[in-house]
Amino acid sequence: MEKKSLGVVKTQYFTFANPPDELKLESGARLGPVTIAYETYGELNKEKTNAVLILHALSGDAHVAGFHEGEKDPGWWDSMVGPEKAFDTNKYFVICSNILGGCAGSTGPSSINPRTNKTYCLDFPIVSIGDMVECQKRLIEYLGIKKLLTVVGGSMGGMQALAWLVKYPNKIHSAIPIATAMRHSPQQIAFDEVGRQAIMADPCWKDGDYYGGAHPAKGLAVARMIGHITYMSDASMADKFGRQKKKDSEQFKFTADFEVEGYLRYRGDNFVKRFDANSYLYITKAMDNFDATRSKPLQEVWKGLKVKVLVIAFKSDWLYPAYQSKEIIKACKFAGLEASYCEIDSTYGHDAFLLEFEEETHLVKHFLKKVFSVSQNEAKL
Amino acid sequence: MEKKSLGVVKTQYFTFANPPDELKLESGARLGPVTIAYETYGELNKEKTNAVLILHALSGDAHVAGFHEGEKDPGWWDSMVGPEKAFDTNKYFVICSNILGGCAGSTGPSSINPRTNKTYCLDFPIVSIGDMVECQKRLIEYLGIKKLLTVVGGSMGGMQALAWLVKYPNKIHSAIPIATAMRHSPQQIAFDEVGRQAIMADPCWKDGDYYGGAHPAKGLAVARMIGHITYMSDASMADKFGRQKKKDSEQFKFTADFEVEGYLRYRGDNFVKRFDANSYLYITKAMDNFDATRSKPLQEVWKGLKVKVLVIAFKSDWLYPAYQSKEIIKACKFAGLEASYCEIDSTYGHDAFLLEFEEETHLVKHFLKKVFSVSQNEAKL
CATH class of the missing domain: 3.40.50.1820 (Alpha/Beta hydrolase fold, catalytic domain)
Structure with a gap:
């Protein structure tokens, strides 16, 4: 119904x-x-x-x-x-x-x-x-x-x-x-921390003072990709993607060959359009604390x-x-x-x-x- | 003995x-x-x-x-x-x-x-x-x-x-x-892929052509940190770190407050001294394939x-x-x-x-x- x-x-x-x-x-x-x-x-x-x-x-x-x-x-x-x-x-x-x-x-x-x-x-x-x-x-x-x-x-x-x-x-x-x-357990803190590190490693982050220019999109995308892996299960990923290769795989050596890679990149790239990197830092820190x-x-x-x-x-x-x-x-x-x-x-x-x-x-x-x-x-x- | x-x-x-x-x-x-x-x-x-x-x-x-x-x-x-x-x-x-x-x-x-x-x-x-x-x-x-x-x-x-x-x-x-x-399962591929993304997101990576200058150390450190979380277990992290705070925690907002954060940063930073980022890409790709x-x-x-x-x-x-x-x-x-x-x-x-x-x-x-x-x-x- x-x-x-x-x-x-x-x-x-x-x-x-x-x-x-x-x-x-x-x-x-x-x-x-x-x-x-x-x-x-x-x-x-x-x-x-x-x-x-x-x-x-x-x-x-x-x-x-x-x-x-x-x-x-x-x-x-x-x-x-x-x-x-x-x-x-x-x-x-x-x-x-x-x-x-x-x-x-x-x-x-x-x-x-x-x-x-x-x-x-x-x-x-x-x-x-x-x-x-x-x-x-x-x-x-x-x-x-x-x-x-x-x-x-x-x-x-x-x-x-x-x-x-x-x-x-x-x-x-x-x-x-x-x-x-x-x-949070130390494992949960650790996943958050790696996400924060990915954001802060992005040179566009500029100690958080990036709003006038380019945002740390790559760092935030990596943080989100880590997140996505932890939100799914081994079994649900196996069901959803298996080891399927992407059809439109480019010729670049480290392109996303597997469906799961393409999915993560897509989710990462989409996230940065709607989310602020500094908010990601503050909110994950609130969770860890x-x-x-x-x-x-x-x-x-x-x-x-x-x-x-x-x-x-x-x-x-x-x-x-x-x-x-x-x-x-x-x-x-x-x-x-x-x-x-x-x-x-x-x-x-x-x-x-x-x-x-x-x-x-x-x-x-x-x-x-x-x-x-x-x-x-x-x-x- | x-x-x-x-x-x-x-x-x-x-x-x-x-x-x-x-x-x-x-x-x-x-x-x-x-x-x-x-x-x-x-x-x-x-x-x-x-x-x-x-x-x-x-x-x-x-x-x-x-x-x-x-x-x-x-x-x-x-x-x-x-x-x-x-x-x-x-x-x-x-x-x-x-x-x-x-x-x-x-x-x-x-x-x-x-x-x-x-x-x-x-x-x-x-x-x-x-x-x-x-x-x-x-x-x-x-x-x-x-x-x-x-x-x-x-x-x-x-x-x-x-x-x-x-x-x-x-x-x-x-x-x-x-x-x-x-x-590799898609979950294993996914963890490798996020590590690769972290390296390739580092502007020092320069499409792999970085040997004359600065290496993509921050990206590689993030990749290694992700790796370390997956090498340990929830229980072993709880045993080793608990929610202990670091004693020498600086005043910076997003510093490593928790022991587990400090450990990951240390392991990440140490790794880049001995490992090549491009090798990390090639080897993880070999594993995934x-x-x-x-x-x-x-x-x-x-x-x-x-x-x-x-x-x-x-x-x-x-x-x-x-x-x-x-x-x-x-x-x-x-x-x-x-x-x-x-x-x-x-x-x-x-x-x-x-x-x-x-x-x-x-x-x-x-x-x-x-x-x-x-x-x-x-x-x-």
Whole structure:
């Protein structure tokens, strides 16, 4: 059954400026004004109790679903968001905002620094996953929402969901961290670091001060190619490409002979058209620095919380292996939270969180229905 | 018990020039003169029946064991080669040569092209694993050896062992392919390709024509860093680094904060001092193009061979996963070869083939003793 699309949607902007509305970052630095790009779908009910916040991954943006005017590709999670879909816009008011530090409308290193009237470049302060969540909280308050039905995201989106659980557990009824970790392993840090090195090795990077001229496109493309390998699985690559040689293989010795090489180059080259290299540095650093546990074990941080949690992992995901999701669910259970865990049997690797929407839909739909019904009863008390 | 070292060893050179000694490559191209750097340890017996050929991996060289004059680090497999070690130089005559296309004494893209008196650069022809084996065969003949006791190597060295089995099965009594594959999966090709892209993205690469000036050091370092991540395992990185921060972390925003980052940068920077970027391109391409099966299944190619095979894999090796070694052993068994398989329970990932020398020593010592004894009896018949 073909589900309906949201049709044409538009990005909106929310700016908070001037102290005391200035953002105090977890590092202690201050930042302002801050603009947050966001999209909403569906209708906020009168009681403002049907809002869902979607949290995007490294290369995502606020455009989750529907189509931007004149574009032929829908948002990045259109399979999950829309009428009758997992996040049913006939029932729920769905919000997604571009993260702080990003390059798709929200304030980041490519924005203008009002103190100098020049692009921030590396003057942009180091931001954290917690800082991203802080901006989301301000957006939610601005929209008049006191408590979210759920916060949900995969990969770095899942880290934000965990940060919501740590920072603002009283502002959410539930959380759905997908294919994520409470902190990066050294292997995850290492992959990010090689991507950063590839960008910084590009002479066009110029210590981050490249906005007037050529961008470090080659370095960023290499970073993205590394990323893509880690998003797929050995099995999914074997299925998709095998050892097929490209038909249009040129005569140059080190051309892309194999289909898989051509695919990676294509994805790398496409990425640089829409993504900012400095944002890549800042965001991956935020992921590497993230540690939900910080000063004490999560089971102590989360003790007694009334937040319901659904943790989802994927069998072939070797970038965010299932054992990391099991650490999260273990902390939930030890803290006494109502939490469930599902490991989906997919061969898609880390990309599964974007692709296995049928299984995810079953899991999310029932979970959200229950959360909504309990939350409405609570509201009546 | 501390085993003895070989002491000081020396690299030797063997050159074959002029037709008909010119090398006809598998691509059809011709190459000459070709110099092969090699080292030997132990004594060749009078009957010339105690020779073992060791085959090195991507970044290896002819210097397997002992010390070069004035150097404090021994060869790359010193733990396995020497008096009383797995390849016991009191019993066996051990040979290792630098591969064709390499940059440690053998002819490669950084050699002088005698037709132009300039460095080959990208005029160097594409070489194959089979071409490397062809050079090794000429070296063996030059040393007066008719049949090798064994050919042994890990990773790309294992591919060469398989190529010996395909091309010259009558010239070997046995083969020991370790942590290898009969052909690269698309994931393995993809990792190589990103490394090549990183090198070619470096403006110092200049289409391979950089020998007069600065080498593409940053690109090669990034390629090596990617390699290092794939050589280790998630578990071994967690053991070695955890999330330890570096003590001497500078104030620069994107400095190496974590130990793992510092380690990767160090390994990357060190590698460029000893390795040629063009060789990296040619050698990884040879690995990606390698397919032991080629026209027909290996079990048919190998049918009825009298070569004994010992296949070794490592549990945590995700770059050359054990299933690839199982494909090799399966082909051996289907072809009716006397073959055994051992999967060593190591957490070191692909690096295990260099590090798990105790387990490897047990396996190799018994295997080689048996091969030697059977081969001596055969010789008497």
